Amino acid sequence: MANSQYEVVKQFERENYLLQDTHIVIRVDGRGFHRFTKNYDFSKPNDERALKLMNKAAHCVMESIPDTVLAYGDSDEYSFLLRKDTDLFERREAKLVSTFVSSFTSYYIFYWNDYFVDKKLNLDDGLPTFDGRAVLYPNIKRIRQYFSWRQVDCHINNLYNTTFWTLVIKGGLTPQDAENKLMGTFAKDKNEILFSEFGINYNNEPEIFKKGTVIVRESNEVENVSDALNRTSLEEQNTGAVDAPLSLRQKERRAKKRRKMKIQEHHADIIGDTFWHERSYLFE
Structure with missing residues (x-):
């Protein structure tokens, strides 16, 4: 045209x-x-x-x-x-x-x-x-806050839904009656309902339900991956290319390192520091 x-x-x-x-x-x-x-x-x-x-x-x-x-x-x-x-x-x-x-x-x-x-x-x-x-x-702080928010939301929704459907399926309540019973309750109240009325310990529920799933690029030797990326960054600094656009060769080298990282699933806590500290290379 x-x-x-x-x-x-x-x-x-x-x-x-x-x-x-x-x-x-x-x-x-x-x-x-x-x-x-x-x-x-x-x-x-x-x-x-x-x-x-x-x-x-x-x-x-x-x-x-x-x-x-x-x-x-x-x-x-x-x-x-x-x-x-x-x-x-x-x-x-x-x-x-x-x-x-x-x-x-x-x-x-x-x-x-x-x-x-x-x-x-x-x-x-x-x-x-x-x-x-x-x-x-x-920045990293806001990224961590975002993913923490999503995991907190997962926990809140799953605890409510677990209690709600247990009341309906095992307790014989109608959906409306179950909703009315849970209105205004806190997490401890829902945990008490599950344990005292149905013998369910919410802590024993599968992690995939409680925490969701995080999929991340990583290696079995995470530190080695991070060190490799750090070395690439130092090489770029030594060539004065810190603030300049990466060359095609530099982009290819970084892409090659990323492709070598394994993609793995976890049902892990991403609110605390451990997960992120072990994978600081994600932000480099």
């Missing part, structure tokens, strides 16, 4: 380039999943198959987009952290969000039959769809 009378329409296109030197988080969230999970009869309060399918889709996204260094997910959402200096799609917001959402959705649908052998996707019951957004954070 170049040099044609119709090329004028391109003037209406606008790109939003995300700010340089900031951490990008892309959050993918299930759209209309309350109805979707009901139509496909997901187990309550947690369907482990569905969570593992989400993890599989997120794992595949990380494999296909090497600039993703970490992802955290629970329920029907996943947050992906890109390296701070990524220039993927020239940091165009629309391209980043649409690529993550479409890739995640594609993998979710592709692997559905591996986890839901007896429940085929069909148009009548609806197909899984996701939306997404990009959020920028200025």
Whole structure:
């Protein structure tokens, strides 16, 4: 369409380039999943198959987009952290969000039959769809606060849902009666209901339910990976390229190191310091 009378329409296109030197988080969230999970009869309060399918889709996204260094997910959402200096799609917001959402959705649908052998996707019951957004954070402190917030939200929602569905399934209450009983209760109250009325110790619930899943690029020898990246950084400093754009060779060397890192899943505490201190290379 170049040099044609119709090329004028391109003037209406606008790109939003995300700010340089900031951490990008892309959050993918299930759209209309309350109805979707009901139509496909997901187990309550947690369907482990569905969570593992989400993890599989997120794992595949990380494999296909090497600039993703970490992802955290629970329920029907996943947050992906890109390296701070990524220039993927020239940091165009629309391209980043649409690529993550479409890739995640594609993998979710592709692997559905591996986890839901007896429940085929069909148009009548609806197909899984996701939306997404990009959020920028200025420093490591805010990044840690973000992922802590998501894990706290996972814990709060899971404790409520575990208690709610236990009252309905094992206690014989209607959903409305269960909701009324839990209204105004605190965490200790829910724990007491589970233990005193049903003999359930919430602390013994699977970690994947309580903590969600964090997927991270790492090695069995994490310190060696961090040291290698540090050496690359020192080499760049010695060449005076600290504040200058990386050369093609430097980018290739960093990308090669990232590709060597294993992508592993954990159901770990990401609110405390230990997880982050052991993986300081994520921010280098």
